[in-house]
Amino acid sequence: MGGERQHYYGKHGTPQKYDPTFKGPIYNRGCTDVICCVFLLLAIVGYVAVGIIGEQRRGWDWGSGVEGQATASGAEVGLVLRNGSPSASLDPSTAWTHGDPRKVIYPTDSRGEFCGQKGTKNENKPFLFYFNIVKCASPLVLLEFQCPTPQICVEKCPDRYLTYLNARRSQDFEYYKKFCVPGFQNNKGVAEVLRDGDCPAVLTPSKPLARRCFPAIHSHKGVLMVGNETTYEDGHGSRKNITELVEGAKKANGVLEARQLAMRIFEDYTVSWYWIIIGLAIAMVLSLLFIVLLRFLAGIMVWVMIVMVILVLGYGIFHCYMEYARLRGEAGSDISLVDLGFHTDLRVYLHLRQTWMAFMIILSVLEVIIILLLIFLRKRILIAIALIKEASRAVGYVMCSLLYPLVTFFLLCLCIAYWASTAMYPPSDPDLRPRGWGLSATLAWSFLSTSNEAVYKIFNDTACSVAGKTCNPETFPSSNESRLCPGAHCQFAFYGGESTYHRALLGLQIFNAFMFFWLANFVLALGQVTLAGAFASYYWALNKPDDLPAFPLFSAFGRALRYHTGSLAFGSLILAIVQIIRVILEYLDQRLKAAENKFAKFLMTCLKCCFWCLEKFIRFLNRNAYIMIAIYGTNFCTSARNAFFLLMRNIIRVAVLDKVTDFLFLLGKLLIVGSVGILAFFFFTHRIRIVQDTAPPLNYYWVPILTVIIGSYLIAHGFFSVYGMCVDTLFLCFLEDLERNDGTAERPYFMSLTLKKLLNKTNKKPVES
Numbered sequence: 149m150g151g152e153r154q155h156y157y158g159k160h161g162t163p164q165k166y167d168p169t170f171k172g173p174i175y176n177r178g179c180t181d182v183i184c185c186v187f188l189l190l191a192i193v194g195y196v197a198v199g200i201i202g203e204q205r206r207g208w209d210w211g212s213g214v215e216g217q218a219t220a221s222g223a224e225v226g227l228v229l230r231n232g233s234p235s236a237s238l239d240p241s242t243a244w245t246h247g248d249p250r251k252v253i254y255p256t257d258s259r260g261e262f263c264g265q266k267g268t269k270n271e272n273k274p275f276l277f278y279f280n281i282v283k284c285a286s287p288l289v290l291l292e293f294q295c296p297t298p299q300i301c302v303e304k305c306p307d308r309y310l311t312y313l314n315a316r317r318s319q320d321f322e323y324y325k326k327f328c329v330p331g332f333q334n335n336k337g338v339a340e341v342l343r344d345g346d347c348p349a350v351l352t353p354s355k356p357l358a359r360r361c362f363p364a365i366h367s368h369k370g371v372l373m374v375g376n377e378t379t380y381e382d383g384h385g386s387r388k389n390i391t392e393l394v395e396g397a398k399k400a401n402g403v404l405e406a407r408q409l410a411m412r413i414f415e416d417y418t419v420s421w422y423w424i425i426i427g428l429a430i431a432m433v434l435s436l437l438f439i440v441l442l443r444f445l446a447g448i449m450v451w452v453m454i455v456m457v458i459l460v461l462g463y464g465i466f467h468c469y470m471e472y473a474r475l476r477g478e479a480g481s482d483i484s485l486v487d488l489g490f491h492t493d494l495r496v497y498l499h500l501r502q503t504w505m506a507f508m509i510i511l512s513v514l515e516v517i518i519i520l521l522l523i524f525l526r527k528r529i530l531i532a533i534a535l536i537k538e539a540s541r542a543v544g545y546v547m548c549s550l551l552y553p554l555v556t557f558f559l560l561c562l563c564i565a566y567w568a569s570t571a572m573y574p575p576s577d578p579d580l581r582p583r584g585w586g587l588s589a590t591l592a593w594s595f596l597s598t599s600n601e602a603v604y605k606i607f608n609d610t611a612c613s614v615a616g617k618t619c620n621p622e623t624f625p626s627s628n629e630s631r632l633c634p635g636a637h638c639q640f641a642f643y644g645g646e647s648t649y650h651r652a653l654l655g656l657q658i659f660n661a662f663m664f665f666w667l668a669n670f671v672l673a674l675g676q677v678t679l680a681g682a683f684a685s686y687y688w689a690l691n692k693p694d695d696l697p698a699f700p701l702f703s704a705f706g707r708a709l710r711y712h713t714g715s716l717a718f719g720s721l722i723l724a725i726v727q728i729i730r731v732i733l734e735y736l737d738q739r740l741k742a743a744e745n746k747f748a749k750f751l752m753t754c755l756k757c758c759f760w761c762l763e764k765f766i767r768f769l770n771r772n773a774y775i776m777i778a779i780y781g782t783n784f785c786t787s788a789r790n791a792f793f794l795l796m797r798n799i800i801r802v803a804v805l806d807k808v809t810d811f812l813f814l815l816g817k818l819l820i821v822g823s824v825g826i827l828a829f830f831f832f833t834h835r836i837r838i839v840q841d842t843a844p845p846l847n848y849y850w851v852p853i854l855t856v857i858i859g860s861y862l863i864a865h866g867f868f869s870v871y872g873m874c875v876d877t878l879f880l881c882f883l884e885d886l887e888r889n890d891g892t893a894e895r896p897y898f899m900s901l902t903l904k905k906l907l908n909k910t911n912k913k914p915v916e917s
Contacts, residue, residue: 281363306352419845420832549682688881733756
């Protein structure tokens, strides 16, 4: 038996030996993983350099003109508001001073000139006009994030129906020329004017909306009309239905609808913000109350949960048996599952006795397994409950630990703010931008990318030697390229650039995302080490709370920053590398979605799954390594190895404690979020008569309700993250205590009386001489 135990320990490391000088977290410690600390500092310097590289390349002046700079017009910005979700993370980058936020706010024409800006030639032209808004319904919009039609700034939106063919031969031509490109000279034929995009083929009555001209579409007796017409002439001799205008307007109007929604939401926040704060305060009180109640009700809650699971499974077995008995004798119920085969309508299987028999067997096996686990693991469940109660006492003695999540939140906000202020220049080349990205991703890629320049290229319907090359639309008609390809056009291709700086953007994007992950993980690691040091001081105080050091949280925070910045940087670096690989895999997966290579898709799915599991394992290992760092002051690798072997020597206790605490925390979060959410729903929908007149009038009552629910979850998560770190720290200290000490006067146990009773352990009194 002793040989087996020795082999077990040799396989999972050596247990900690008794050290008479060890009384908790070691104060006399040295710096660890200094090289990683230096790397982190150098990386931060590089991160700052990436942020200011835009200013070194080209600054911009608020008062300067913007001629020659193009950006997304109103339609283009609106089109990024699509349903969907981004992959694991975003990765735009550089630079703080490289962009111009005006391009997001004000409409710009096809050449990037602001409409209505004082001091420019468009000062008296505040409205943006689309030559052919029907093209905004083109599939090209979804691929290139732009409306493929010329856009110019105009004094007023058109107020009448006119085609270029009719206006050219009438006195309305001077009016029509106001909607042609600036500097238009009537020295071309009709076909050339329309081919070159000098004038729109048709004008339709329009109204300005957010400084953009949209068809004045209205409904009359259920029929869509523009002006008094249900059809319109397209300027090429044919008439089209108004619904085509509607489709184009819908696409171009996306940003306006989003902006109106944002304004209404903002209004709701302005009248309900103090009630939202009150709701979040209630969530904070409930979170604190739940943690206090865990000290007294943890055992009851766990056993009630176990009994409920057993009863639910028992009812499931009973229900399956009743359905099995009911189907006896019914026609077709005795057909086997093999004979029936596969059917897309799963309800067919519910009419077979064999289906209910299979369900009953599965539930019975689960019931037996759970009962056997309870019989053999009841002691370990009691230990988990005792540790949870002990964690409540520890949090009570170190109350300032409940405020530490605010520090973590503040530091994370700094990381996110720096990342967001740096994320100013994504690649606009569609080949470099992942397709299928939704609202969040596209906002980050489009609304922040205000520093791009318009890139024009030569397009031709037939083969041409210069097709695809960059060009200048102003000089193209008189250039050699236009003579080589008479039918070619110099058209807008994408927003971005083709300099060395632009070609390096993909690498800068990856570096920006990597640094964000590294710094965010470092902040979280700092919080974990700080809390672990404070709670370890509590556990290793023999006479609690008399032996508890003064200000344990601040002492732990100081030790973490002074001695272990390198170790925290090392652990967070490993995690950041895995996360950036996951981002790259998500990017590649988006690119491969259009391909039909099943092997590539299978390989990509396997890689994504493997790295997801690897990230989860590294998070778990890092968390326990940080606890060891906080206690012993060892480097990251040594701490990770010791923590891993300590947990492997107690793997069953680890599994039981993990599941029990996960359930309690999930129950607590659901209880807090559900209670506050229901209260907010009844309050903001005026269903509480006592305060019915107090609730503010809202455009969307779900705005403050969702805010309260999300905020309540974050608050509860913050409280329970402290509590969870406390449980994990006390658990590792408990395992160390069992290996280090034996209860004698020289080697007393530091665990609580409850844990000693459960393990039949006692501290022997010193023998009097």
